[in-house]
Amino acid sequence: MAGVTAELRPWLAPSATGPVTATVRLPGSKSMTARALILAALGDGPSVIEAPLKARDTTLMSSGLRALGVEVDTSGEDRWVVTPGPLRGPARVDVGLAGTIMRFLPPAAALADGVVEFDGDPHARNRPMGPIVAALRALGVEIEASPTGGLPLTVRGSGLVEGGEVVIDASGSSQFVSGLLLSAARFAKGLTLRHEGPPVPSAPHLRMTTHMLRAAGAEVDESVPDVWRVEPGTLRGRTWTIEPDLSGAAPFFAAAAVTGGSVTLAGWPADSWQPVDQVSRIFTDLGAEVTRSAEGLTVRGTGTLRGITADLSEVSELTPVVSALAVLADGPSELRGVEHIRGHETDRIAALATELAKVGAGVTEFRDGLRIEPGALRGASFETYADHRMAHAAAVVGLAVPGVELTDVGCTSKTLPEFPELWAELVARS
Numbered sequence: 001m002a003g004v005t006a007e008l009r010p011w012l013a014p015s016a017t018g019p020v021t022a023t024v025r026l027p028g029s030k031s032m033t034a035r036a037l038i039l040a041a042l043g044d045g046p047s048v049i050e051a052p053l054k055a056r057d058t059t060l061m062s063s064g065l066r067a068l069g070v071e072v073d074t075s076g077e078d079r080w081v082v083t084p085g086p087l088r089g090p091a092r093v094d095v096g097l098a099g100t101i102m103r104f105l106p107p108a109a110a111l112a113d114g115v116v117e118f119d120g121d122p123h124a125r126n127r128p129m130g131p132i133v134a135a136l137r138a139l140g141v142e143i144e145a146s147p148t149g150g151l152p153l154t155v156r157g158s159g160l161v162e163g164g165e166v167v168i169d170a171s172g173s174s175q176f177v178s179g180l181l182l183s184a185a186r187f188a189k190g191l192t193l194r195h196e197g198p199p200v201p202s203a204p205h206l207r208m209t210t211h212m213l214r215a216a217g218a219e220v221d222e223s224v225p226d227v228w229r230v231e232p233g234t235l236r237g238r239t240w241t242i243e244p245d246l247s248g249a250a251p252f253f254a255a256a257a258v259t260g261g262s263v264t265l266a267g268w269p270a271d272s273w274q275p276v277d278q279v280s281r282i283f284t285d286l287g288a289e290v291t292r293s294a295e296g297l298t299v300r301g302t303g304t305l306r307g308i309t310a311d312l313s314e315v316s317e318l319t320p321v322v323s324a325l326a327v328l329a330d331g332p333s334e335l336r337g338v339e340h341i342r343g344h345e346t347d348r349i350a351a352l353a354t355e356l357a358k359v360g361a362g363v364t365e366f367r368d369g370l371r372i373e374p375g376a377l378r379g380a381s382f383e384t385y386a387d388h389r390m391a392h393a394a395a396v397v398g399l400a401v402p403g404v405e406l407t408d409v410g411c412t413s414k415t416l417p418e419f420p421e422l423w424a425e426l427v428a429r430s
């Protein structure tokens with residue numbers, strides 16, 4: 001909970017000595033695992049989650065659901081079993097630094113009978129929550145937030161959420177919308193949610209939410225832009241098979257692009273709920289080749305790494321790794337459309353501007369992004385700000401720049417605890 005900090009684990013990023021060629025097997029998508037857990041917890045019977053992500057974000061989500069009375073059996077090697085029970089407080093939920101927990105669990109906690117308290121890591125208290133708290137209040141939920149509108153917060157559930165219509169400004173995070181929709185079928189009147197404000201980022205994550213809701217049996221209408229309607233109804237227990245995490249694969253693909261090697265993500269499905277087209281386009285624009293085959297999804301470096309101009313709003317969580325690639329490219333890059341990532345695990349725009357400048361890049365910071373000019377690069381101490389994707393960015397720069405030392409690689413446990421070992425193995429194959 002707030003105030004508890006894990007011991008820092010400094011780490012020297014290994015440099016590549018030649019092209020990296022490897023097939024990687026990565027754990028399940030964080031976003032899909034989080035949604036499967038919530039939908040399973042609200043289901044009409046047991047669910048099975050095959051190939052879940054086993055990392056801090058999903059482990060804490062499981063613990064939070066258990067605290068609310070849901071049985072989550074995570075003892076299976078690659079198979080979790082979720083057995084719903086009556087949701088009840090009192091309970092305390094540690095959200096860690098997970099946006100998916102702090103935005104997805106309070107709407108479910110509102111369905112519990114009793115008091116549920118939420119808090120997390122020190123920086124979790126800075127992450128935006130105001131719009132989802134206000135929306136829950138407008139839907140009849142009693143909820144207390146900190147004076148700044150976020151964590152710590154207390155949901156005083158009565159066992160019933162009236163639901164109905166509500167307007168929200170979700171420009172700060174798509175997770176406000178996803179969080180409300182995931183529990184909405186259990187609201188007495190369902191939910192009609194209308195977004196008003198600057199565009200909602202991360203559209204593919206919203207589609208993942210509506211796909212998975214429908215797969216669980218919910219009736220969802222998203223035919224009007226920025227309006228979502230979920231009818232009240234039953235969510236069915238079912239088996240979820242989680243896809244390999246595409247965002248977690250990004251640094252591994254980057255290693256192929258930087259070294260002129262080839263990295264295949266094994267187990268990639270023919271039909272994906274993750275933004276594979278957007279990710280493929282970015283790597284292609286950077287100069288790499290992306291192909292799909294029975295072996296998986298492959299990114300092949302061509303020896304050319306081009307600077308790019310890109311609006312990353314749909315895939316904003318890739319900004320740190322794409323920025324690292326921009327540092328190593330043959331010309332300047334401009335990455336825009338991601339103002340809201342100032343509210344991610346850290347203010348990623350400010351953090352990238354500071355750390356990439358330390359390794360020698362020319363960086364201009366905009367309200368909604370960065371301009372990055374490759375420069376004479378050098379090793380440096382790279383602050384990771386408890387942010388797994390800042391660690392990934394540092395590792396990518398370190399492939400080509402000896403002496404990049406991360407202040408902490410332990411933060412990668414948020415979504416991929418085995419990152420340091422997998423990365424070292426990968427680079428050893430160069």
Ligand SMILES: O=C(O)C1=C[C@@H](OP(=O)(O)O)[C@@H](O)[C@H](O)C1
Pocket residue numbers: 030031032034099100172173174175178201202205316317340
């Ligand atoms: O719903 C999800 O699983 C996510 C949505 C996105 O959040 P934002 O819309 O806040 O960027 C993404 O960046 C995050 O990593 C995961």
Ligand SMILES: C=C(OP(=O)(O)O)C(=O)O
Pocket residue numbers: 097098099100317344345389415
């Ligand atoms: C923004 C991210 O995470 P979260 O789910 O905590 O918002 C991320 O993983 O890049």
